[in-house]
Amino acid sequence: MLGKLDWSAIPFDQPIPLIAGGVVLVGILAVLIWVVVKGYLPYLWHEWITSVDHKRIGVMYILLASVMLLRGGSDAIMMRIQQAIAYQSQGYLPPEHYNQIFSAHGTIMIFFVAMPFVIGLMNLVVPLQLGVRDVAFPTLNSVGFWLTATGALLVNLSLVIGEFARTGWLAFPPLSELSYSPGVGVDYYAWSLQISGVGTLVAGINLVTTVLKLRTKGMNYLRMPMFCWTTLASNLLIVAAFPILTATLAMLLLDRYLGFHFFTNEAGGNVMMFMNLIWAWGHPEVYILVLPAFGIFSEVVSTFSGKALFGYRSMVLATMAICVISFMVWLHHFFTMGAGPDVNAIFGIASMIIAVPTGVKIYNWLFTMYGGRIRFATPMLWAVGFMVTFIIGGLTGVLVAVPPADFMLHNSMFLVAHFHNVIIGGVLFGAFAGFEYWFPKAFGFRLDERWGKLAFWFTFTGFYITFVPLYVAGMLGMTRRMQHYDVAEWQPWMIVAAVGMAVLSIGVICQIMQLVVSIRNREALRDRTGDPWDGRSLEWATSSPPPVFNFAFHPDVRGEDAYWDMKIAAQQQSLEHDVPEYHDIEMPRNSPTGFVCAFFATIMGFALIWHIWWMVILGGIGAFATFVVFAWRDHDEYVIPAAEVAAIDRINLEERRSLVSMAGAI
């Protein structure tokens, strides 16, 4: 009846996950009760859960990423403590638990923190920067988000029901095959990624179509803000790479469920095929994450330097070059596995070539700052911190791209330090910069600068104290994923790293404090102009938070830095604005499709993990029924009358005119 599921799945003998799970469960129940008692449920349902508004979906993506960042972060804290004390001792974590922790940490941080964070920011900002009303497929957008949430939910379920994979975040066979991992851990891993992967693919198709087909009047390709370009590149990579992940995981699942022989040791299966496939997805994945961050830095650096982006066209070219080259280097992930010197040399050189367009970008940012009026607001701090940190990460990357050096450093803590250096210094700093930069746009008030700066400095120093020792430990020969060790020289570095982790955690607390303080002081921090940073692109041309339709009429773009040009023009023409002619606006209706889809996907995923076949069929029928019901809707749009559009837009225009006239008076 319940497949493999029985009481032994609950780890009663392990206090840590049980207590953690209990606390989370109590927390969720408390929030639910609070929501119901306060009567917020209808509001949540109508305004958020069923919303197809790209801004709301973007915010929900970022919320999901933030919550999962805390989860993945606690895994990291546990690992650093374990390695700090596990010299000639078992430490405080049993080995199989430790293995689950590092696997979950990697999986969560990449798939459920970094991905939803950048996709959330792209969702929130790109349609605004393009001057349009929504993404190409609003309901599908909601489906994509909720499927990602399903994946996150399944990973967290594994904490209390059953176990998570002990295979590392990429579940290499043959370890991940049934004969070596007979439990449900790998199944949790594979199904949660399979489901959230579909969500990611949907988001990718949506954003590619949005950027290519929905741009406001006059916005040629070479007038798009840099963030739109990097979004395009990143989502092209999603569309090209995520199907590979889907196929690879499908093959692994077929091996595990039906006794197929793709990657087994027996009957001619080929483990190296898994390596090739998974890295053919995995390497572009790195650039899927970091390219949007590059876009954020481009926007932030140019806004806070008060200058147009230096070398815009070379930046576009560099972005697209990275997009293409990132697909041609996957093999550098297994230099040591016997491909031979010729192949290694070719892939080594290809890997190093990526440093060229990346260098172009760094110089462009520096030259943008050169001669500008730099304001060190929090987003700018993250951007400058990124440049310093990312260069170090990039240089160590070029080092491991040299095959002989890689033979020494392969699977060592050096490698761990390297990719944390680029992922934290690149993606996470970018995500935080974007969060600070666009928060006033999403909510209409600014974040507290003092706490923001504190958060930056603690995170920044904490990062270095944590990861520089890992470089050293790697040079001293310490390999990754060690539950405990017997080499005395390593321990001091592990202790320093653990201290760094504590400093990093203070940074996280500051960030939470910043949110709390800012929400409390929101009236004082209110931004009525919609343009708190003196921005340059179109998202600042509408009010904060933007009305559901974003723009009362499609802006007419005449050059790069569309909104900056409009501001200059408004000043020069001494504010003589005609009253625009307003029209009715059609907007997509809210729809529970995404939520219902995810509901059935969760049931199906859980049932598949535990081999509960009747429930799988039930979930499948439910999903198809949802699809048909959605297709059967008669009225998928509603009309906002022109008068209402005019009323909403007039407030925005007046705020903006007073802003321009004030500036003109100075």
Place this chain on the structure above:
Amino acid sequence: MAMTATVGHAHADPHHIGVVVEHPGPASKRIVTAYGFWVFLLSDIVMFSCFFAAYAVLVSQTADGPKGSEIFEQRNVAIETVCLLLSSFTCGMASIAADVRNRFWFYLGMAVTCVLGLIFLAIEFKEFADLVARGYGPSRSAFLTAFFSLVGCHGLHVSAGVLWLLTMMAQVFAKGFRADVLRRMMCFALFWHALDIIWVGVFSVVYLLGSGV
């Protein structure tokens, strides 16, 4: 805010590189839908290419089991291919009928497409069932694993297509040729033709090349 800064471009072509073609604004719904669906199809083809690659890697790994030439039956494959190619034609007819709002020819075209798709699936199912009955199931060898997965993945797509086809017929029956129904019909047709293209790949790589070995 400091609005006094005057650095910035007021020209349409700040680098004076050449003629700038004015972008007319957001595309129509029909174009956006078709474009998005094309992008999806491309991603689907990437997924198939992984199974093709796996097949190419594993084709000689027969683990003392049968080789392709010992199990493929050219006659069945020929009938399958004819069915699928014909169904693409009838699907095209149904699309034309939908464009000119002719219900009779639409239903007829779709019904024939459906029947041809089902014949294709029946032959494939029988081929699989026979192989399994002879002990040549997918877990026999890595070659058979790859074969069943690649061909079966295509078969699953065709099955989903048939389900979609029936939904489309029901939609036209209940809603008529509404704009959104026509957009979906366009996507369905793209999907069905793409399956044809993938089958040509399967047919060549698996059955034609495989029979020679």
